[in-house]
Amino acid sequence: MSRSSSSRERAFAEPTVALAAVLVLSLGVAAYTVVLGGVGDRGPTAEPTLERVHDEITVGGVADPERLDRAGAVIARTDIRANATLRVAGRRWRVGPAVPDRAGAAPTRATASRRVGVALEPGRVRPGRLRVTVWR
Numbered sequence: 001m002s003r004s005s006s007s008r009e010r011a012f013a014e015p016t017v018a019l020a021a022v023l024v025l026s027l028g029v030a031a032y033t034v035v036l037g038g039v040g041d042r043g044p045t046a047e048p049t050l051e052r053v054h055d056e057i058t059v060g061g062v063a064d065p066e067r068l069d070r071a072g073a074v075i076a077r078t079d080i081r082a083n084a085t086l087r088v089a090g091r092r093w094r095v096g097p098a099v100p101d102r103a104g105a106a107p108t109r110a111t112a113s114r115r116v117g118v119a120l121e122p123g124r125v126r127p128g129r130l131r132v133t134v135w136r
Contacts, residue, residue, distance in 0.1 A: 044080045046112035050132040053084045054114065062125055063116040065093045072096065080134045088118040088128030099133045109135035 013021075052074045057067040065086055072095045075082040083096035100109070111133045118128035 044108060044110050044134040044136055046082075046110040046132050046134045049075070049078060049080075049082050049084075049134055050112040050114060050130070053132055054116065054130060057086070057130075058116065061117065063118045063128065063130060065091075065118065065120075068093050068095050078134075080136055082132060082134040085131045085133075086116075086118065086128060087131070088120065088126050091120075100135060109133060 053071040054063075056070045056074050057063050057065075059067070063086060068084065068086060071084045075084065075096050081097060083094065083099050086093045111131065113129055113131040116128055116130050117125045119125050
């Protein structure tokens with residue numbers, strides 16, 4: 001009994017099928033690279049810091065400028081640099097380092113803001129804006 005086999009009985013792939021398989025595999029690797037290419041390059045996001053600062057300075061839904069120093073502690077716990085500004089009726093309160101210029105050394109920065117009621121004195125609440133800028 002001979003164990004030799006003819007070339008017709010050997011398993012092999014057609015050249016077009018093999019080429020198509022290599023092409024599909026290459027496209028899959030390329031798509032994977034493109035999708036994951038920008039994952040580590042993302043800049044800072046200001047919304048989470050804005051929410052934490054807002055929660056820290058508001059009491060009953062009204063922001064108290066006297067509590068803005070607590071926002072400094074919130075900002076200090078983050079791994080990014082941040083500035084929080086509360087503006088109302090021509091007045092401004094700020095905590096954190098000054099925001100760098102766009103042309104300056106901080107190319108990745110983000111800003112988020114929201115309207116808040118601000119207690120200027122007991123019984124006197126005015127609409128204002130809380131703005132948080134973060135950068136690396």
